Amino acid sequence: MIQTFATQPFDDQKPGTSGLRKKVRVFQQPHYAENFVQSVFDSLEGFEDQTLVVGGDGRYLNREVIQTVLKMAAANGFGRVLVGRGGILSTPAASHLIRSSGAFGGLVLSASHNPGGPDEDFGIKYNVSNGGPAPEKVTDAIHARTLAIDSYRFFEANDVDIDTLGSTTLGDMTVEVVDPVAGYAELMEKLFDFTAIRAMIADGFSLSFDSMSAVTGPYAVEIFEKRLGAPAGTVRNATPLTDFGHHHPDPNLVHARELYDRMMAPDAPDFGAASDGDGDRNLIIGRHCYVTPSDSLAVLAANAHLAPGYAAGLKGIARSMPTSGAADRVAEKLGIPLYETPTGWKFFGNLLDAGMATICGEESAGTGSDHVREKDGIWAVLLWLNILAVRRQSVAQIMAEHWATYGRNYYARHDYEAIAKDRADALMAALRDRLEALPSTTNSGGTVQSADDFAYSDPTDQSVSRNQGVRVLFEDGSRVVFRLSGTGTEGATLRVYIERYVGADGDLALETSEALAPLVKAAQEIADISGFTGMERPSVIT
Structure with missing residues (x-):
């Protein structure tokens, strides 16, 4: 009734x-x-x-x-x-x-x-x-x-x-x-060379996938263990639980620390990965080699042609504005467009529907392609495995060759969580008030070249999205981006994105924290983060 x-x-x-x-x-x-x-x-x-x-x-x-x-x-x-x-x-x-x-x-x-x-x-x-x-x-x-x-x-x-x-x-x-699994698994088999990946695993290639007691457990067991032949137990925390086993199911270096420690151990597997609560994010770690989401997007785009589903090449690459510029250099070399969008997968959807982009990514560990209209954690892992199966190199070797070709974008995100909303809004308002005055000023990061509040004009429908994040760009190509996140449920989260580019002839082996230290100090000087939030250090660094 x-x-x-x-x-x-x-x-x-x-x-x-x-x-x-x-x-x-x-x-x-x-x-x-x-x-x-x-x-x-x-x-x-x-x-x-x-x-x-x-x-x-x-x-x-x-x-x-x-x-x-x-x-x-x-x-x-x-x-x-x-x-x-x-x-x-x-x-x-x-x-x-x-x-x-x-x-x-x-x-x-x-x-x-x-x-x-x-x-x-x-x-x-x-x-x-x-x-x-x-x-x-x-x-x-x-x-x-x-x-x-x-x-x-x-x-x-x-x-x-x-x-x-x-x-x-x-x-x-x-x-x-x-x-819930069968149709998705069949789609993955159409996109990737399961025969080559299966052969690599049979030859002794080892991997570890952490489902974080979240939704990807059944998908990962079916695909990695049953269809690709990885040993039982390859997928950890494989049973979805209503409380995710008290995990925070965010695949970053804080909440997936167990995986990180396993991959940094002397007897680490060849490849490690994790996904999040609903299966759309991913974490990629090779043996003794963490891959940032921004670098992962660039490597996947540069090597996508090695997978059957992308053998014809890419129509374009799209990345969110806070994501590093690593993918931009891949797009330039491939001679394809690079689209810089606001954060949010719906902006990629318009480009994918219009046939303007094939692979998309966000620095917050979301990567995907035109096979669906969401980011896709297991898809990203499978494309990495397909690349490894063809190139027969380690993740560390692939990253070293990539940086030697394109240069390296040292990159980190600092999250200040659960800030009182009025304080977070005041911080962003003060930043916006300073935009016109910032260019030509100097701070610990160097001389500011330009500063703006990112606005996006969608090339598919000409709609405009404003106030998408404050960007401060330095003369040497470095940048700091400030943005409030909309994914939390308590207070506000300030995300500060810090990036420094070093060319292929520069020092490509610095520790990220060392490379970014002057810019981290500059971010504090520009935004007075501690003054507005009362926080002396970020809640999470990824």
Whole structure:
């Protein structure tokens, strides 16, 4: 039976670049999740009798909200919902399922790399029919509706069995529980030379993949152990847990420290990797050789032609503005365009849909291609493995040859987390007020050449996105970027991106901290970070 329930708006349901993210306790408020889901549906047109994809990363509250979504989808007129068995769908797998099934769109239940559990984070993101995150015009419409909503529609019924493959009905709507892994794994086999990777592993190549007790466990076991023949146990923390085993499922050098230590040990495997809560981010570490996400993007782009799915070459490379310029030099050598976009995968989606770019990447460990419209952690690992299988060199050797060809972008990101929002906003406002005065001034980083607040004009639709981060560029080509992140659920996170370029004839073997020390000091001098935030050092350095 379809029922209509009266409700009142919440004033905190504005979705960001990755949907709506809040603490679990917030989502557990009466009507909170229902209001947002109904606002999504109310903002869409033409979905009657169409297909909706639903799944998530398995975090706390995932299964309960899926039941809510199913019943609301039935009440609002969808014809079919595809849901991953057990409520599981990695974000890239959800994107692929939307695209391969011709779905109208999908709801991805995840807070990505944020912690999970009853006192931690939850999120809901709407993806459109191309499989990518909703563009701003859609998220703006959703937000406007959340501020005016007065009722939602709900189909009263018992919960649907989402643990058994097959179809059932919910009123006039079909619910089809699908294997969350099979279709995605088959896509990977089409893109990469599994025969060559399998042979490399059979010859003794060793790898270690940390799923961080998050969604990629089932995908990694199926692909790395079953299809590529890596020994059982290659995939660690392979069972998705509602609290990620108390891990913070962010694949960086702080939260994936166990993997890093393993890869730096005397008996380290040849290759190590990790992925995050919903499977869209990646960490790459060779034996005794950490690869920054920015360098990883550049290496993957330079060598993508070695994989069957990219043998024809790349149409273009896209990177987010805070990502280092390493990929720019690859694009220049390949004679293809390089697009610098704001942070947020939806900006890449427009370029991918228009056939203007093939490979995209963000410094926050997100890399992907035109095979889906999300970043994809396992995809990045497989492309690395394909490259290693063809070149038969170590990760360290590949990185050394890359820097000898293109030069090296020494790079780090300093995160200052859980800052009071008014203080973070004041810091950014003060920076913007100083933009005109900064050029020609000197500080510990050298002489400032230019400073601006990055704005992006999308070449596919001419839309303009402003205030995307303050950039300070120095005369020697170094830069510092200041930006507030929208992925947290408490306070604000200030991200400071620090980059120094050294040409191929320069010193390519410096410690990153040593290479960047003057610029780190300059960032403090320019922005007075400690004065505004009260923090003497960053929460996380990656």
